[in-house]
Amino acid sequence: MMLTISDLRQRGLILFEAISGSRAYGTHLPHSDTDLKGVFILPEAEFYGLTYVPQVANATNDEVFYELRRFVELLVKNNPTVLELLGTPEDCVVYRHPLFDSFRAEDFLSKLCRRSFAEYAVAQIRKARGLNKKINHPEPPQRKSVLDFCYVTVGAGAQPVATWLERRGYAAHQCGLANVNHLTDLYALFVDKTSGQRHGYRGLVRDPETSQDVQLSAVPKGEMPVAYLSFNRNGYSTYCRVYREYQEWKQKRNPERYQNTVQHGKNYDAKNMLHVFRLLRMAEEIASDGQLHVRRPDREFLLQIRRGEFEYEQLVAEAEALVERVSNAFATSALPDTPDADAAEQLLVRTRRAWYAARPGHQP
Numbered sequence: 001m002m003l004t005i006s007d008l009r010q011r012g013l014i015l016f017e018a019i020s021g022s023r024a025y026g027t028h029l030p031h032s033d034t035d036l037k038g039v040f041i042l043p044e045a046e047f048y049g050l051t052y053v054p055q056v057a058n059a060t061n062d063e064v065f066y067e068l069r070r071f072v073e074l075l076v077k078n079n080p081t082v083l084e085l086l087g088t089p090e091d092c093v094v095y096r097h098p099l100f101d102s103f104r105a106e107d108f109l110s111k112l113c114r115r116s117f118a119e120y121a122v123a124q125i126r127k128a129r130g131l132n133k134k135i136n137h138p139e140p141p142q143r144k145s146v147l148d149f150c151y152v153t154v155g156a157g158a159q160p161v162a163t164w165l166e167r168r169g170y171a172a173h174q175c176g177l178a179n180v181n182h183l184t185d186l187y188a189l190f191v192d193k194t195s196g197q198r199h200g201y202r203g204l205v206r207d208p209e210t211s212q213d214v215q216l217s218a219v220p221k222g223e224m225p226v227a228y229l230s231f232n233r234n235g236y237s238t239y240c241r242v243y244r245e246y247q248e249w250k251q252k253r254n255p256e257r258y259q260n261t262v263q264h265g266k267n268y269d270a271k272n273m274l275h276v277f278r279l280l281r282m283a284e285e286i287a288s289d290g291q292l293h294v295r296r297p298d299r300e301f302l303l304q305i306r307r308g309e310f311e312y313e314q315l316v317a318e319a320e321a322l323v324e325r326v327s328n329a330f331a332t333s334a335l336p337d338t339p340d341a342d343a344a345e346q347l348l349v350r351t352r353r354a355w356y357a358a359r360p361g362h363q364p
Helices: 007-012 068-076 080-086 097-103 112-136 161-168 234-250 255-264 270-289 299-306 312-331 339-356
Strands: 014-020 033-041 055-057 063-069 094-098 150-154 157-161 175-179 188-193 227-231
Touching: 007 055, 007 063, 014 080, 014 299, 033 068, 033 094, 055 255, 063 188, 068 227, 080 112, 094 097, 097 339, 112 157, 112 270, 112 312, 150 161, 150 270, 157 161, 270 312
Parallel strands: 033 063
Antiparallel strands: 014 033, 014 094, 055 063, 150 157, 150 227, 175 188, 188 227
């Protein structure tokens, strides 16, 4: 069964709807998107059928509605996104059915918030570090080849294969490689110095730009290697992974956020770091006073982060110190270890029964 948000509205299935995200936090800018979140209840016949729908979203995922059961499941896990719905500022509430008044944040807050809020923030710090590294140490536009990871023995040392070839006046197509028994990724290197290159060596790689491995040749019996070549296969594999991740990041990055990152000159995703501090400070408030403050009292500080007014290293250091503070606050918090799952289930059942009982055509 396919449901759209338009279907939820037309069929009167919405229990709660609110503007979420930066506009709820108070950290929005004039060009900020308007995100919508909400809760709906499946019609009785469809709920009891085979096609339960846990959530409905639009194509860009900035409008998401959770079915009541899924909503309560996430509340019991202290999921930040759904908990924040219960702390929505009144000026962001689009619609609230009277039945939704029974859902209160304080009935669900627990020490699980340390993990759900703080550990998510830690993941965002790692993401910020990765972005910082990509911006400050971008991969060169020209992709490296297998040959860039090949070295030739010279005395007791080694030289990059390109340097070795140049210094000896050899061409790569004159060369042939053969396996060395019992030694992984080490090859005997032969050079065909005959007129017309009668040995027919195949070179070091099939294609310098696309080959993923070195190329072996048939070597005439009695030929002696002039040196040995080592292929740093692990180094090449790591490089390929990093290069691929960098290219994917370049392709998928949000152009507006990236330009903001470059323009403020601090080389970090300011929006990402804003959420790090928002989540950690919310977690500390939950642990200390059992309150969920969605509309941020520290709005100006968060906007300073977004404008790039702090150095990256300073923010990361402060965030890591705040993580430690949050951990300590939850260790001594009076909050329960977990929400009361039985009470949550009873609330879920009561709400669904009351909703269905009030619907036309309901059979008691």
